[in-house]
Amino acid sequence: MASGKAPHCVLLVYLFLSFACQCFGIGVDADNSVLLVDASEASGRPIPDTLFGIFFEEINHAGAGGLWAELVSNRGFEAGGPNVPSNIDPWAIIGDESVLNVSTDRSSLFERNKIALRLDVLCDSKGPNACPAGGVGVYNPGYWGMNIEQGKTYKLVLYVRSLGSVDITVLLTDSNGQKLAAANIIASASEVSDWKKLEIPLEALGTSHNARLQLTTTRKGVIWFDQVSLMPLDTYKGHGFRKDIFQMLANLKPRFLRFPGGCFVEGDWLRNAFRWKDTVGPWEERPGHFGDVWLYWTDDALGYYEFLQLSEDLGALPVWVFNNGVSHHDEVVSSVVKPFVQEALDGIEFARGPPDSKWGSLRASMGHPEPFDLRYVAIGNEDCGKKNYRGNYLKFYAAIKRDYPDIKIISNCDGSNKPLDHPADLYDFHIYTTANDIFSKNHRFDNVPRKGPKAFVSEYAVNDKRDAGRGSFLAALAEAGFLIGLERNSDVVDMVSYAPLFVNENDQRWNPDAIVFNSSSLYGTPSYWVLRFFTESSAATLLKSVLQTNFSSSLVASAISWKNSENDKDYIRIKVVNYGSNTMNLKISVDGLENSIQASGSNKTVLISTNLLEENSFSEPDKVVPQQSPLENAAAKMDVVLPPHSLTSFDLLKGPSYIRITGADSFSRSSI
Template identity: 40%
Template sequence: MSGTSAAPVTDYTLTVDPSGRGPSIDDSMYGIFYEDINRAADGGLYAELVQNRSFEYDRADNASYTPLTSWATATAGSAAAEVVDDDGRLGERNRRYLRVALDGPDAGVRLTNSGYNSGVAVQAGQRYDFSVWARTDRAAGTPLTVSLDDASGALAEPLDVKVESDRWTRYTGTLTASRTSTEGRLTVSAGGSGTLRLDMVSLFPENTYKNRPNGMREDLARKIAALKPGFLRFPGGCLVNTGSHEAYEAPDWERSRSYQWKDTIGPVEERATNANFWGYNQSYGLGYYEYFQFAEDIGAMPVPVVPALVTGCGQNRATDDPELLRRHIQDTLDLIEFANGPRTSTWGAKRAAMGHPKPFGLTHLAVGNEENLPDEFLARFTQFRDAIEERYPDITVISNSGPDDTGAVFDRAWELNRAAGVAMVDEHYYNNPSWFLENNDRYDSYDREGPKVFLGEYASRDNRFRNALAEAAFMTGLERNADIVKMASYAPLLANEDYVQWQPDMIWFDNHRSWGSANYEMQKLFMNNVGDRVVPSEASGTPAAEAGITGAVGLSTWATSASYDDVSVTSAHGRTLLRDDFSGTDSQWTRAAGRGSWQIQDGAFVQSDTTAEDTMVTAGDPRWQNYDLRVRATKKSGREGFLVAFGVKDTGNYYWWNLGGWGNTRSAVEQAEHGAKNVVIEDGTTITTGQEYDLRVQIRGRQVTLFLDGKEWGSFTDKPAEPFRQVVTYDQARGELVVKVVNAQDAAARTRVDLGRRTDVPPVARLTTLAGDPDAVNTASATPISPQRSVLRGVDNTFSHTFPPNSVTFMRIKTRTPGS
């Protein structure tokens, strides 16, 4: 014997009924959600290489910005260069430009742009189209020299351009890279005399996706297209329903405005710029026309999202101006005409003039995004829907249910959506891996006669393989409920590694590389192997690893000073596990360095720092279960209330009762996993400063009941995380069963598969497997999580296969059955 222990194995059975018929799966089942977050557009999917090309950056968009952000100017002689906004501007929506005063033969200016990330990235042999809008008052014209260099020297032969008119004119040329660099700089030089004006300085690769002018960065677009998405939801997200909803007015051009589609079409130099909700300036070079065209290029159904005049994402305001509402409704009707109208219509003609005379074929449109005011939102949503259905009855108008998977806003929004007969509701949630493993059955109980579900944004909170595995387990439940869940998209789609506002993200990139996360590989596997209908199947479950919630206890605060007293933990059988009245020392408690200021004061345990967040101290044994925790708590000062923790495994994995959280606006039980938290239950309880509260938490197995001042505050049952999940679909075109098995645990899953005695199958099946370390992360330099293809032999009506630990396996089996 070797002396090494065998790898753990768990036994399962998987029974499939190929002759049975589950729900049909729409071609739009899985798609992509695009939002300009993490620099997804400028410096990302939009292929422009020059940053701040029209000098529109402003402190209104980002405190660090100036109109010359990403530009360096060097002058010689008496030359001077400054960004101005006057009557000499290029246009009312492109107001700032660079004015250069050249006062003699020795005068000169060098204007250098640093691009994104480390610089302007170019590839040897590739062609790059330069353009600039310019004018000069010098009768003989003003020559420009355009060069591309890095620290090692020239990257291309310089380009000579002569500005010949005092009217704004677009001048163009092409630079061919002589070598590859990621740290290039584009420089425009001028000399002589007179006044030179420059705007819209651009360097654009000719090699865009499908060679579209003003198009998409090829490697990013290719990765998106490889997903074979059924739909493209755009342009957001929070940037849709935040900011001012007012129309564009020249005096107010610096105001932060909600994303409005009419700002984003027409000639690029005439489009507006805007402050992005995510903290940076966004050009509208990538606009609604380009979104529609990209959806068409990748075979996806376009799903635009328009503002409902109720802000979300923490702003929570409703606009009551009836004229403003009327305008936005009309703008939405005009959008549908832009997408679908004949070239003889007003807005169809604008689409045709941009190069697409054929309609785009819009069928779905969403109004609003993550509004926290459900009553106000639905009142306005129904006005949008009524107007759309009157003129375009074939358009499906999508509502939403707020920013979370549960809670008062979610419940009220669904109540209103059902009462209003809404066709489809957009749900959003970002949760821990355990939530996805525990909620595979989420849609099993949804009303089959009610609104359909568009799961427009979801993700497990990291890009580790364990997160992708949890999402995969959840996705088997989405497919099983394909009659309810009609569309689903992971979010966000893109992240530039040097400009991150949110993570996890599906595809990561810098200025010259891109790589798919483990989540991307998982999404691609599902999206490329959907099938046409669900085949009934059933799998045995995994023996529970724990009988219930297990862990120590804790006390904490968040930007608040609070005192705690008379802490006791008693077992279900009445045995005292912990008692502390703080009449002595705090030796029973463990604190992490730098987490608040805890000390015993007047016989209580007090945290006094009102700026410290998450100050948790812990006591007890992580193996405790089936106990009652009691404590008296008093808020002394600060923004919130107090936090009482239970089931504490460590300072990143626990439950806590958050009373007076979120600025003392509500209370909830949250489950933390590796530091990230999900809301389990919540209500509107707030905490009064100076009032003492009696708190009791009762844990019995997986059942938790919470008492506030002797009255039951709430209860919940902790669901077991099931790591073994499956769904089976049928691919009509290939005549194949697609058996999809998730094994999100460290043990291999030895599985007996029963296809039924009447099933005619060949002895060979094709496998595609994702497997690896659950903590593995794909990076620019290494992709440990990537699909492995193999062949399984010995397939029959019944056969056995061992699914690797921490894996997802797609098994394709040719079959001819009575139900096929």
């Protein structure tokens, strides 16, 4: 049947091009290219509401020491494992063995977090065995230094127990020992004979981006500490998210948030996979786990609930990726995978169930009685080739569709090359490659079947070291060409997200990444800024466009119609990537308009660099960023110049509509 339709398609394209060229008097010569845009309402196609979103994986300390604003690393002393004695890193000792013994034991108040820190203080406040000036104890440097800012308040929470009375000094200091904030904990033996929770506000008197938390004493005795937390009070909406990092995400206007991985979901071994039930409830009671793929401990304070809350705060739909009984090295056979299936069903109930349901009531007790808007789940991550994946997948699929028929299910198997052999609403497509290859993939979805499951390009990036560096302009430019191709094929591509999203500069496990940060600063790589060109694409209208050029291997373009929510005005946005090394002359002709194009209010935005391998940095965060300027020659027909190696966006402001008055030969303007 496809062969019967092909001649009609060819004929329609021919007629469109012939009509456009006759109307506009346009031809293609060796030095010029032509972009024909049909802006008529009838030719437009709605772009999915969900086209562009973000993917969060706990990698590169993206959450622990990043988006999640907790300043204490290894706050529960669990990172060294459940056996004692254990490693308390990065906690360190103030004092030496002659005055202090530090160890861990299993005396914690919390059943799932049994490790506590024990301090045997051998010195005293006076006498021949007096403690050194400043006392003895422990300090925590956080994640490569705590960011403490003058005038801000930080909430310290800790649990303490002792065999006698205590006099503990709490200090925030800079790297030179200069005091930034202080408090004292004084309690009688009866007050701390059992575990006591303390909450102490600390107002910073100074600023340091490399601060630390100290707990010291000059009183002889035995003290235990557990679950020591330090959080800034000014997190986003009080939800625990670091404000500056959150804002970088919000500026992308993501329509979905895929979480929490990635390989983080699978684990190198199942015993270390992310399990949602261990990441909800009071933070003190979460056991945490060692992420054995990216090789660091997380206390899982940024857990399943927090990811759902983050999605809601961003105005994005959550896309939950859960383990399907498959890791990198071990798998559960399908005949006994039922407990994993039930865990997934329980997780959906936690997100969507009424507040009086078993798991919905836990969500409500955490402060969110209303259900979260969970509509998408992914069964595993990159597991398609695994022995038991298909059998496991079918069991998950059947159970979820039985109880939640509206939820869209994402398969790990690529359906772009051949039809899937199992039911799915979407299929995952991942691509990490060279710059030239990903640019050439802008046509990757041109010829995939238009029926069946849609593509979810949930991980893409240029990661070739020679091309990408730590986040180069070349990588971003090539990715822009790829994204334009996905936008043009948004009838078969429903969702797109870059990966990885974050990296703490002190722990780069993957390279490159979209957003780079440390304790106090951050910047977007050029790949981040490319995403900003697509923030208005979701839910916009894709306009039919044809690019006539002799440079098809280096030029790619798309056109959309969109409404600016900030000024309630309508625009046509034309995006063009010139991947070549020559300046290009482009004639743009927009046909089918019911409006005029207004030069005043129209803009041009360009991302460009003379050095293809240019990167942003903490010292030069804006070295490669988009530059916007008025588009003074904005019109339905205009000549534009595309610099070599550039991404250019033309935002054409639509003016008043033209409305024909019945019985008249002329048109009337309207401000509709």
